[in-house]
Amino acid sequence: MNNFSYTKTKEIADASVLLKDNANHKAIAGGTNIVDLMKYFVVEADTLVDINGIPGMDELSETENGGIRLGALMTNAATAYHPVIEQKYPLLSKTILAGASGQIRNMATNGGNLLQKTRCYYFYDHSVPCNKREPGSGCPAVKGYNRIHAILGHSPDCIAVFPSDMCVALAALNAKVHVQSAEGERQIGFEDFHRLPGDTPEIDNNLKQGEIITGIELPAEDFSQNYSYLKLRDRSSYAFALISVATAFKIENDRITEARIALGGVAHKPWRNKEAEGYLKGKAPSREHFAQAADLILAEAQGFKHNRFKIDLAKKAIIRNCMMALEPETQRPGAKPSL
Structure with missing residues (x-):
């Protein structure tokens, strides 16, 4: 060091x-x-x-419009187990608890979760080039061992993925990121916070130098009835996702009135497809419709030598997780879903 x-x-x-x-x-x-x-x-x-x-950044508070603001210095554990989050935003609670280990969640903060770096092995290995470490040096993952890498939104300069679980739920919930600097405050919509690699893969997000994340705002919109988070990984203990899916529905009279589907482990940022979500509105919640939505989400997916399996795995994960969201009570330990 x-x-x-x-x-x-x-x-x-x-x-x-x-x-x-x-x-x-x-x-x-x-x-x-x-x-x-x-x-x-x-x-x-x-x-x-x-x-x-810095005072006040480790607290949860209610916003004027009925939403919730999470302090950037709240730990992941304090957030996941907070009774307001468990009751009103169970998707977020479940997603946080799927990530890292208990010890890490006790230390890791909400703001830090948004800023974590990729776990691409080439990024951590100084014996090989990496455009994220040294712009212009190359991306050995493109032709190297790329099993954990991106299938969406990648570029010739970088095929790394963003590792957060928590951020997949925040993307599905349409969260906002509150930031502040000596010049003032601003808000960034969650879909605009992280960046795709393009030709500047060394830039992970749209924070300006000197800006600090102060909080994360969750809209008042309620997705506490039909939700699910599915994380597929090589081992069930502490491991990052090969594919993860956060799903939230509003369903009335056997019709989907609002659909949110966000993917992790597939791109340089949490991935949503508004066309697929729009397709599901007004549809009956069925496996056939979920399969069509999955096809829309993955229409432009492109794999590499060692990770092409992730495209088919992602489709199956989307369908399965959408079905699980219809019966969120089956996600409790020991419960058996009727899939």
Whole structure:
């Protein structure tokens, strides 16, 4: 690990100035990702700016429009087990608990979850080139071992995937990200927060230098009746998703009135397809309609030598998870779904 300085701040403006002044000044909260990145020399920090002392960022509060604002410094565990989240946003609770381990969820923060880096093995390996580490050096994953890599939204410069579980649910719920700097505050719609790689894969999101995530806003819209999260991975213990699907429906009179389907493990950001969701509106919730929606979502999917199986796996996962969302009570331990 490289040598670095450490400073603790109690004001957003102070932290923002420190982060804006030098690109090698990095914010730290839970530290569950950035410390690893520093140990692997993937990220070099001249100064770590500890933002844990900033008041009010570790709280849950209700918004004026009946939604919920999650403080960026709330831990993943505190969020998942909060009674308001369990009752009103069970999809988010279930999704968080599918990620990482209990120890990591106790430390990791909501803001940090949005900012975590890809787990692409080439990104962590300094013996090979990587456009995310060194722009212009190349992407060895394209012709290398690419089993865990993207099937949607990739580019010749990068086929890495974004690893978060929590963010897949936030994408499905149409969350907003609240950010602040010394210049002021702004909100970013969740679909606009993370970026596809294009020809700048080193840029993961649309945060400006010096901006700090202060909170995540969940709309008041209720998807607590028909929802499901399915995570397919190589082992059931701590592992990242090969494919994950967050599904939320509103159903009235045996017709879908609102549909949300977000995928993880398939792209450089949580993936939604508005055309597929629009197709399901007004339709009966059936396996046939879910299969058609899956085809729309995956219409432009393109695999590589070792990950083409993910396209068929994703289709099956979408259909299965949509069916599971019709009976969310079957997701409890020991329950058997009628699929």
